[in-house]
Amino acid sequence: MALRIRHLLGLDGVSREDIVQILDVADSFHEVLEREIPVVPTLRGKTVVNLFYESSTRTRISFELAEKRLSASPVNFSVSTSSVSKGETLRDTIKNIEAMKIDMVVVRHGAAGVPYFLTQCTDAVIVNAGDGLHEHPTQALLDMMTIRRKFGRLEGLKVAIVGDIFHSRVARSNAWGMKTMGMKVVLCGPPTLLPQHPESLGVPVTDDLDEALGKADVVMLLRLQLERQSSGTFPSIREYRERFGLDLEKLSKLQDNVLIMHPGPINRGIELASNVADGPHSVILEQVTNGVAVRMAVLFLLGGGENEKEVVI
């Protein structure tokens, strides 16, 4: 069964059926990852360009591993080693890469809308690995995969996403994706780090951590960019930790089976205390593992893997 989407630009507007299918296929790939030789031949001969205009460690490695485990040929293009520094336009860059015969592009860029822009420049399949403040759909998919594997369902679960919501494409993608899946999402952070006009996200927004955490099945902490302090969005790390950081004391008031998640990298001792990050509720490393599986699923489903049966070979 093919996805309705041709590219993965975001989760805003993506159907429940497509999300379910990606998560189901990702679960199959999760089994592949546990094998002695965790490789399938499904994308053999396909070339995938990882076009990263922003620095990234885990997302880039995760995509690259997913491509290798699908037997595709990854090519890495990052800003420091490219001709971008010579002032080439994005259209020229993608046209040149396309001229070398490629099938898919995984793109991360600091400007919102770049993945869509690329669909207007090339016939290759585009997968968004993060665009500006806009979306980071594979992160949200791996978050949902992780939750679904723990709870066996998504519908009806309450998720609190806490931190710098304004600058977070992870929060946006999760808000849209989780809402589509029937989850209750609440976004929480200091008012300076919340969107001024959040209505279009379609989920409640609050600066009251207790309200956000009440009855939460999942708490997702976001990384606090420490340089935001100098732009006046929060007064001190101490005050931020006090108001929005999750420590054992705050954790003790939560439900017994609550999941603690973080898209990484963690500021230990700021948004998340070490003993919580490493504690029994934390599924942070499982998120990373699932990230490879979910990216395999996305690349497979969009990259023309023949059919679902071939997934598990």
Place this chain on the structure above:
Amino acid sequence: MISKKPNGAVIYPPDCSKPAEPLVIKGGRVIDPANRIDDTLAVAIKDGRIAAVSREVPKEFDKAKVIDAKGRWVVPGLMDMHVHLREPGREDKETIETGTQAAAAGGFTAVACMPNTNPVLDEEAKIRYVIQRGEGCASRVFPIGAITKGSEGEELAPMGEMVRVGARAVSDDGKAVAKSGIMRNALNYSKSFSIPVICHCEDTGLSQKGNMNEGVVSTRMGVRGIPAIAEEIGVARDLLLAEYTGARIHIAHVSTAGSVRMIREAKARGVNVTAETCPHYFTLIDADIGMYDTNKKMNPPLRTAHDRQAVIEGLSDGTIDVIASDHAPHVSEEKDVEFDAAAFGVAGLETSLGVVLTFLVDKNLLMPADVVEKMSLNPNKILGLPGGTLTVGKAADITIIDLKASWIVDSRHFFSKARNTAFEGFPLKGYACCTILDGRVVFERLS
């Protein structure tokens, strides 16, 4: 050189070496609010000047060339008081020659050009250069000088010498004068010269890094916003400074409901203020940016439906005196890029009138005489120019408008070098079918 487009639009640069032939425009609806005229009349032109506006054509014009304007409007030549002609410095985007051709094709016999060229028009010689380059062009060119040297907001530019050689106003358009103390000095100093200070109102502390209106649409698109209050704080400040100093200001490109409200209140208090808006602010909104359409990116940005409605009301009740295009030509490589990196600004000269006729006149939001006031009489008055009327003896700058013509905006037919219109593909009703400068036809549409 005569320039012709495949759609039949032709520019004839005025040949000033020969005297203008006598000309009669017959059968049209003459709309001249300065003289309280709105009637089917003939306009007779001699030696490049209006010789008569009357029911009967004077006998001496029996052998003159006749333009049949039956079913059309005959109005004082339109003026766009806010354009960027890019010369000197960015002649790849536009030149004074191509920009004035675009003006004539849009029905404008005069433009006032902003000083944010390279170099910035901040002294006498640069103003003189623009005036010289505008001679013999398809429309009149009135340069606006900078408020501050280099438009850097630090030291006053020499307004006196710029005005002496022909600058009609001062503005640091494109940038706000950030320091209120400097702006206060500029307003006080400008009083000696009877010129308006044209205010680009923006609190950059609120707008910096923004690329579109801050609102639910920018949240959804993940684009950093420029809040309406960034403009409104600037408008409030400049209104207060104008009230305090008694200087005359003109607020450029009004885009928000709050700005309209404050200008309306200031006018009621007697503040010496006029205001303009642009066609895109009473037609388009932020949601129209759609999938990151860089041709709908400008500063101030497209706002909300609420703001658009307020701008229309401001036009209707006279709070907003002028419609100007903020014609901002750019080359394609500045627009065919990611949204955040795209240049701000849209080309507007060749769509402005059509958009006004389609979205305001055809919907009865603006009366024909209002259009003539806001696109001809008022800008002339604000800049202290004699145009904007068909008074006998004045230069025969006339625009003939075909209201019934249906057309589709196609930037390939622009006389402007630019293609960055926000209205590409829009079906419009009405355009200028003939533009007359000093009694000479400089533009017409052949069928």
